[in-house]
Amino acid sequence: MIRSANPPQFLLLGTSRSAPCAALRWRNPARRKSVAVAAAATAAAAAGDLYEVLRVKRDATAVEIKKAYRHLAKTFHPDVARAASSGSDGFDFIEIHNAYETLSDPMARARYDDSIGVDGRLRFEEAAGMAIGRWRRWETDQCW
Amino acid sequence: MAEPEYTMEPNSEREETKPAPEFQDPALGIDIGTSHCRVAVWNGFSVELLKNARNETASQSYVTFDGETPTGGIRNPLNDELEIFSGSAIFNIKRLIGRADTDPVVHASKSLPYMVQTLDIGARPFVAALVNNVWRATTPEEALTILLVELRSMAETQLRKTVRNVVLTVPVSFSRFQLTRIERACAMAGLHVLRLMPEPTAVALLFAHKLQQTELENMGSGSEKVALIFNMGAGYCDVCVTAIAGGVSQIKGVAGSPVGGEDLLRNMMHFLAPSGVEDIKLVGLFWIAFQHVIHQLSFQDFVTIQADYGSGTTIRTLLIHRTRFEEVNRKVFEECEMLVLQCICNAKIHVKEITDVILVGGCSHIPKVRNLVLNLCEKDVPYPGMNPLESAVYGAALEGAVASGLANSAGNLKLLSVHPITHPLGIKADGHHFVCIMQSNTAIPSRKELWFTTANDNQAEALIMVYEGEGNTVEENHLLGYFKIAGIPPAQKGCSEVSVVMDIDASNTLRVSAAASCPRSRQPLSPYLEVRMPNVDDGHGWCAEALINKYGSTLDLAIPKNT
Numbered sequence: 001m002i003r004s005a006n007p008p009q010f011l012l013l014g015t016s017r018s019a020p021c022a023a024l025r026w027r028n029p030a031r032r033k034s035v036a037v038a039a040a041a042t043a044a045a046a047a048g049d050l051y052e053v054l055r056v057k058r059d060a061t062a063v064e065i066k067k068a069y070r071h072l073a074k075t076f077h078p079d080v081a082r083a084a085s086s087g088s089d090g091f092d093f094i095e096i097h098n099a100y101e102t103l104s105d106p107m108a109r110a111r112y113d114d115s116i117g118v119d120g121r122l123r124f125e126e127a128a129g130m131a132i133g134r135w136r137r138w139e140t141d142q143c144w
Numbered sequence: 145m146a147e148p149e150y151t152m153e154p155n156s157e158r159e160e161t162k163p164a165p166e167f168q169d170p171a172l173g174i175d176i177g178t179s180h181c182r183v184a185v186w187n188g189f190s191v192e193l194l195k196n197a198r199n200e201t202a203s204q205s206y207v208t209f210d211g212e213t214p215t216g217g218i219r220n221p222l223n224d225e226l227e228i229f230s231g232s233a234i235f236n237i238k239r240l241i242g243r244a245d246t247d248p249v250v251h252a253s254k255s256l257p258y259m260v261q262t263l264d265i266g267a268r269p270f271v272a273a274l275v276n277n278v279w280r281a282t283t284p285e286e287a288l289t290i291l292l293v294e295l296r297s298m299a300e301t302q303l304r305k306t307v308r309n310v311v312l313t314v315p316v317s318f319s320r321f322q323l324t325r326i327e328r329a330c331a332m333a334g335l336h337v338l339r340l341m342p343e344p345t346a347v348a349l350l351f352a353h354k355l356q357q358t359e360l361e362n363m364g365s366g367s368e369k370v371a372l373i374f375n376m377g378a379g380y381c382d383v384c385v386t387a388i389a390g391g392v393s394q395i396k397g398v399a400g401s402p403v404g405g406e407d408l409l410r411n412m413m414h415f416l417a418p419s420g421v422e423d424i425k426l427v428g429l430f431w432i433a434f435q436h437v438i439h440q441l442s443f444q445d446f447v448t449i450q451a452d453y454g455s456g457t458t459i460r461t462l463l464i465h466r467t468r469f470e471e472v473n474r475k476v477f478e479e480c481e482m483l484v485l486q487c488i489c490n491a492k493i494h495v496k497e498i499t500d501v502i503l504v505g506g507c508s509h510i511p512k513v514r515n516l517v518l519n520l521c522e523k524d525v526p527y528p529g530m531n532p533l534e535s536a537v538y539g540a541a542l543e544g545a546v547a548s549g550l551a552n553s554a555g556n557l558k559l560l561s562v563h564p565i566t567h568p569l570g571i572k573a574d575g576h577h578f579v580c581i582m583q584s585n586t587a588i589p590s591r592k593e594l595w596f597t598t599a600n601d602n603q604a605e606a607l608i609m610v611y612e613g614e615g616n617t618v619e620e621n622h623l624l625g626y627f628k629i630a631g632i633p634p635a636q637k638g639c640s641e642v643s644v645v646m647d648i649d650a651s652n653t654l655r656v657s658a659a660a661s662c663p664r665s666r667q668p669l670s671p672y673l674e675v676r677m678p679n680v681d682d683g684h685g686w687c688a689e690a691l692i693n694k695y696g697s698t699l700d701l702a703i704p705k706n707t
């Protein structure tokens with residue numbers, strides 16, 4: 001119920017990113033690079049979709065999604081990413097986790113599938129229009 | 145706690161720039177329990193439990209005073225258990241740290257043999273030990289620091305190197321303010337906290353590690369396990385539900401409350417000596433006797449003890465049945481039951497999905513506790529391979545290795561714990577409402593943004609008051625901090641937009657930033673003001689009152705009316 005009024009999360013992240021990044025930038029120079037990297041990586045994801053974030057097919061089963069999430073977590077979670085010196089500050093992981101949150105919940109996934117087109121073809125105009133026009137001000141993906 | 149902005153850790157800069165360090169020392173895992181504390185470390189192949197001077201893996205958590213100088217139970221173990229309860233030792237530190245003197249848990253601690261003095265004004269309670277017939281005041285933080293210093297030197301002697309980084313286990317119910325007190329105690333002891341880990345999530349990580357090992361041995365399929373972990377120690381009861389596969393422990397839900405063995409003891413005390421015992425020596429004697437009784441009742445149906453009620457003439461023999469014990473502590477067991485149900489509910493799973501039940505902590509031996517947890521989870525037996533007392537510290541040591549960057553796909557440690565924040569976070573808006581920005585089950589790290597609007601016409605400034613807790617009004621919750629943002633363009637109430645961003649990094653450090661933005665465009669008008677939380681000190685209850693007295697509702701925020 002909560003997610004019904006919300007646009008898909010990737011849109012939220014895409015549009016509201018400028019704000020938190022601006023806040024981040026002057027905090028830690030090391031983070032700036034990684035945010036830029038993450039932004040570049042997720043720009044593709046935002047233009048693509050949550051399935052691409054998790055690197056699974058549109059018709060992936062719940063088990064596959066879970067597996068993909070775990071696999072990605074083991075690469076992108078800041079705990080392990082630091083060891084692999086990929087410079088991740090957790091931003092990628094947040095993205096991955098958000099995608100997983102939506103796709104692992106059957107209701108949210110169905111709603112999301114609707115928003116990107118039942119046939120699986122992404123309708124950019126519609127998604128973009130939703131971001132600007134029918135956007136609720138409430139922006140958390142879980143609270144409301 | 146997170147990235148060392150200031151030089152808590154001199155090596156940090158070099159570590160960050162180093163291209164994939166070959167070998168890094170794993171952080172020490174420390175479990176400071178209400179009654180005992182333990183230290184363990186990952187030695188590259190397995191977890192090694194460190195021993196104290198008496199060759200014991202567990203040291204009692206208490207601090208005594210030798211004249212002016214305080215010493216802890218690690219360096220100076222007392223031979224006579226009665227001495228701990230003579231009023232000269234401070235113990236149960238974990239139940240007092242970071243709590244205001246209005247807290248019911250602090251009030252309950254007044255029955256302890258040492259002095260806990262409260263003035264009920266929302267400040268730190270006074271804690272004092274009886275040294276040479278003088279009450280010597282100290283603070284729970286100071287007592288914890290002494291313990292940590294001793295644990296550190298114990299570890300350094302054994303490992304033959306300096307120890308700086310640590311992972312500590314903490315109860316689920318600890319507020320962020322309490323966590324900062326633990327961090328501060330660590331900083332005073334010269335330790336840098338990499339992670340503060342809820343106790344059951346540490347046990348979950350150990351479980352993930354164990355599963356991984358058996359999988360390797362049996363070439364198992366690696367199917368998913370859903371475990372409910374119930375951890376009840378002397379001071380706290382914590383529950384978590386975790387889904388584990390392939391070395392990744394994903395915490396689905398947590399719940400915790402400050403109930404534990406100490407409450408069982410106090411209830412027994414109240415039941416058997418309802419009028420209260422005045423003499424400190426007697427309190428100590430009773431304390432030890434009832435500990436023994438509770439322990440015995442786990443294995444037999446009744447216990448007899450001889451009790452001396454003060455005058456020295458009337459010695460009574462008491463026969464205590466297990467059923468009576470359970471009756472006296474009914475409330476405690478009900479609370480345990482509620483925690484398990486709440487945790488399953490938080491995790492959004494069905495009881496049937498639970499594959500394993502893990503019972504740990506000193507109170508997990510109590511038959512009533514075992515039965516109630518197993519019944520609720522519809523299981524007959526708990527998972528057998530867990531040491532009830534040592535698993536938390538083992539998990540902390542594993543997390544220490546993971547957080548130090550030792551876990552990778554090439555090595556022999558391929559573990560990961562994804563855990564959520566334990567309490568909802570939000571700000572005050574719409575009068576005294578608590579508006580949640582981050583829900584309690586949000587995975588760490590995370591970032592959330594929410595938009596607010598002004599509550600008054602032409603309001604140029606707004607006060608951001610950050611709270612933590614489950615209540616719907618701010619009064620029920622815990623104030624973490626506050627700051628003011630300025631430069632909101634003049635407009636009617638409800639038109640201006642204020643963005644509030646909450647950012648939690650991998651080490652669970654909370655940063656709150658806010659800025660005013662142009663209506664509709666959502667472009668910030670000024671740089672975001674970012675504040676690390678908590679930023680209030682002791683007596684934080686006063687801050688909220690003072691702010692309301694000073695500003696009333698002039699700087700209030702409101703939830704925007706839906707467009």
